[in-house]
Amino acid sequence: MTAPAIFDRAARRQRRDRAQAGYAEHDFLRAAMLDGILERLDAVRRAFGEVLDLGCFDGAFALPDARIARVDPGFRFALAAGGVQGDEDRLPFADASFDLVVSAGVLDQVDDLPGALTLIRRVLRPDGLFLGAFVGAGSLSTMRAAWRSAESAQPAARFHPQVDVRAAGDLLVRAGFALPVADVEPLPVRYGSMGRLIDDLRGIAAGNLLAARTPITRATLGAAARAFAAAADPDGRIAERFNVIYLTGWAPDASQPKPARRGSATASLAAALRPDG
Structure with missing residues (x-):
């Protein structure tokens, strides 16, 4: 079955090409994700020779x-990094x-996320590791509320669907990863205006x-900006947040630890919780 077309692939490539030249001025979100990935990688005591x-x-x-x-899905990013273009x-x-x-920073923009995770697992060698990070559910709540206020009479789709941490863990299992872990870390940010957030x-x-997508009128954009500004703290800054979901999974291998067989425990939970007599 073909996954539904949630995203515009052509527009995605064009936007990435457009963003490439000035990307360094706005890269804080992915930089934070890479820090989280490297932190998790530091806990793994093994070498990795071939990396994607x-x-x-x-x-x-x-x-x-x-x-x-x-x-990278964008030609210019791929070219500048010495890589290849691909989805x-x-x-x-x-x-x-x-x-x-x-x-x-990319898996939240994929039509077929279960399929992408399955392909990632397949290109890994046995006992190979996958570490991913993307923006998850609950992100940009202040901006979302501002748009809902501005378009309350006729809501339009302005934001991507977001995956929560529990669903992310389920997707790892569905894709066939061993020892799957999904966790979420909030990244709080503060802005002086919605325009600055949109620029980022x-x-x-x-x-x-x-x-x-549907076009945005100037009146609607202005109403959303005012609603966003109304959420400012006394210092005039508006609190916003990205919830970054981290994924960890291993390609299955016989050497990996296995969960205990059901019913193999030698002591009962009730006994463990019973107060000493």
Whole structure:
């Protein structure tokens, strides 16, 4: 079954090409994601020789002594990073090609996220590691509320669907990963205006990429900006938040620890909780 077209692939490529030149001025969100990925990678006591940076942007992810293949949906990002252009749910690699796949800031813009995760698992060698990060449910709540206020009479689709952390964990299981872990970390930010926030989103090609976009009138944009500004703290800054979901999963391998067989416990929970007599 073909996944429904949620996003406009052509617009996504064009927006990424447009964002590439000025990306360094707006990269704080992905930089935070990469920090989180590297923190998780530091806890893994093994070397990775063949690595895939999926959704590479400027190629900022680095790993000493590793050979890193880079892929980005945008031609200019891919070219500047020495990689190839490609979509996350249409990977141009053979199965079992990599020891490690990292992906920061792109999986929330994929039509077929379950399919993309399955492909990631397939391009990993047995006992290979996947570390991903993307914007999840509950993000941009202040901006969302401002748009709801501005378009209360006739709401329009302005924001991408968001995956929550529980669903993200379920998707890892569905894709066939072993030892799956999904967790969420909030990234609070403060803005002086909604326009500045929109500039940052456009600067990382994270604006509205929905296939069913509708134009925004000046009146609606003005109303949303005023509603956003009304949420300002006494210092005039508006609190906003990105909830970053981190994914960790391993390609299955016989060497990995297995969950205990059901019914194999030698002590009951009731006994463990019973107070000493």
